[in-house]
Amino acid sequence: MRLVLTGTGASRGMALGRARLEHPSRYLVDERPLEESEVDAEAERLYRAIAIARDELQALREKLHGALAREVAEFIDAHSLMLADRELTSGLFELIRVGRYRASAALKMQRDRLVAVFEAMDDPYLRSRKEDIDHVIGRVQAGLARESSVEERKLAARVGEILVSDTVAPSELVPLAEHGVLGVVLSSGSQVSHSAILARSLHLPMIVAAHQALSHIQDDDLVLIDGERGEIVVHPAAQDLARFRAWQRELAQKGKRLALLRDADTRTLDGTPISLYANAESPADVAQARTLGAAGVGLYRTEFLFLQRKEIPSEDEQFLAYRDLVLGMGGLPVTIRTLDLGADKADASGLVMDDEENPALGVRGVRLTLRHPQILAVQLRAILRASGYGPVRILVPMVSTVEEMTSVRRLLKECARDLRSAGHEIAEHIELGAMIEVPAAAIALGGMIKSLDFVAIGTNDLIQYTLAVDRNNDHLANLYDPLHPAVLKLLAQTIATAQRAKRRVTLCGEMAGDRRYTALLLALGLTDFSMHPGLLLEVRETVNALHREPLRAQATALLRAPTRARIERVVENLKKAVG
Known part of the structure; x- marks a missing residue:
């Protein structure tokens, strides 16, 4: 009998396959006391x-x-x-x-x-x-229990099957996708958890918070999942299968369309050029960004060099990584973010405080590196040396005061002077910018902007800090809302302040790569987006089908809307800007 279950769509796409259940707490507990x-x-x-x-x-x-x-x-x-x-x-x-x-x-x-x-x-x-x-x-x-590993048990979900489980760790998702699992249904979780974000990067359909899934789905049941609607159809009927086949045809056509956009410009129908950059953290990211026509790297994360090691990476080690990045982009601009470790990251060097009560609001980003200026100096020297091989900008995370940027700039100048004295070839001028992810920085940007050469907006943290919502907490997932009036006002204010001061502003968070928000961000005045490389072509297609000026005319209505429902209506009206 056909049964429809609902959850929260976490990663778009549809999948049809046999269910493979992974029940929680499946291990037997031997409660006999030991002799x-x-x-x-x-x-x-x-x-x-x-x-x-x-x-x-x-x-x-x-x-x-x-x-x-x-x-x-x-x-x-x-x-x-x-x-x-x-x-x-x-x-x-x-x-x-x-x-x-x-x-x-x-x-x-x-x-x-x-x-x-x-x-x-x-x-x-x-x-x-x-x-x-x-x-x-x-x-x-x-x-x-001398059983198979966690990955092997979950990988019992074979090619063409849908994994139904309580949770799935990010470390399990890549092997799942590589082994041909078509989709994931979880009884817990949230659409803004790290697993959900990773599933979207993998283009693996996922539904979370499907609380009835484990009790209503059996092994080998035929299941159709819709990661956009958050819908699970057990024993789908003919009309469900017809909808799935139509989606498959549309997906194939979309793939052909996007392939044609690899070498295309990104420009609205009324002629406004839009820059699409890639977020990167590995050579594979850089290669994909070049292949898909990114305008450059808008955010290069450097934490991977520091994680799970007992010593701080040397200047030469960091320099080689940054040089390879710059060379890999072939003269296109790259923005390197300084270290953004906190107690929520796995760090074995002793650099990070591991006993903070609230690591998300603790000693991380620039707060950490200014406590360890010798470590920041090593990183700045490495980046400066890489600037001799191509255009580089430096981005400072978790900034909340002018004084923080003043301290970093002073150290940057000292490092540049020392390197030139030692005979190193470095760029004559290297831009220094701030990641706007703390509400205080967004609100006070007018007084801070003169100390910045450019601005980047980190929406993932800006949203959670503005709304006091942890994006990994499934109990609060419904409150993590990019369309909250306060969030939109902060975004609009940040973009406008930067542009009035003739500073370039790039948005680097999840919103940048989600085409549902492309028209909205254009309406707010954004022209520079940075996203996972795999999302570049989708956003390019969306931008190239929009008129920018009619969108800009809707900005006032968007910012005056007092509720999410009103904002959604305005966003629907933005679709009329499509050519």
Whole structure:
């Protein structure tokens, strides 16, 4: 019998396949108390299971390649650090040796204790990290049971199947896609979680918060999912299959259309040139950006050089990475963001404070690097040396005051002077800009703009800070709203302030690559977008079908709209600007 379930669409696209269920908490817990003679052997079993889990993560990390390698590695590194955390492991061995619990029971008790601690935290970001506990404990349980790895169990979902699960870690998504899994349905999660963002980059249809999925879908049920509508059809009828076939035909036609745009200009129908840049963090990203006709790299993340290592990367190591980036773009401009580590990132160098109560609002970005000016100086010197090979700009993250930019600029000038004295060829002038992601920076930009050569807007953090919503918390997902009136006013104000001061302004967040917001951003005056390379052609197609001037005429109505519903109506009217 046909059954329709609903969730939240997290990654667009449709998929038709047999369901493969992965139930949570599937491991048996042996609650029999240990005899004294069994304690050492049981502790050894747990030690081996943890070692297996660590080895699995390391092997998975070594297999990473392509444009998403850095993004996935970040989560693998976070889980590796958790396995090395004495707070987790020492408590487990104490439960075995003192409490006489078997390893499976000790894991369950430690999991429940840590999850309770996370759930009691005031900070929504930290509450959401309880999912990491589940992923790590599940991996150790798999090793303990001498079963297949977490990836292998999830990869029981074979080519042509739909994975139905409670959660999925970002580190699991790439192998899922590579093995031909067509889509993912999760009973929890949010559309702005890291897994959802990664699914969109992979073009893997995903539905989250489908709370009835695990109880109403059986293994091998034929399932049709629609990642845009958030709809799951179990045992689809003829009309459902017809809709799917029509979508497939449309997708094939779209692919042919987009292929023709690789070498096309990005220009509105009334002649306004629009610049589409790529966000990048690996050589594969850079190659894809060049292939798809990016105007340059609008955001190059440098954290991958610092993650999961005990020493800070040297100036030469960083220089080689930045030089290769500049050369890879063949003379097109690149914007390199200085280090943006915080306690929410996996860092083994000791640079990051790991005991912050609220890492999202803590010592990260420029707040961290100004505490360690010698580390910032090394990075600035490396970037300056790379500037001798092509056009480079430097972007500073998490800026909230003029004084922060003044300090960075002073250090930049000192580094440039020293390099020239040492005989290095560097650019005569290198632009220095700020990432506007803190509401205070957006509001005070008028007084800060003279200290900036350019501006970049980071909408992902700007939205969550403006609305006090953690984008990884599925309980708050409905409140994370790019169309909130306050968000649009901050965006419009930032764009207008930068343009009045004749400073270039680029938007680098998720909104830039989502064609649903393209007309809106053009209406607000934006002309520079930076996005995942895989989204460049879609946005180019959208821009090339719009008239900009009619959109700009709607900006006042857009900003006066008091509610999201009114804003949505204005956005619908913007579609009339299509040629």
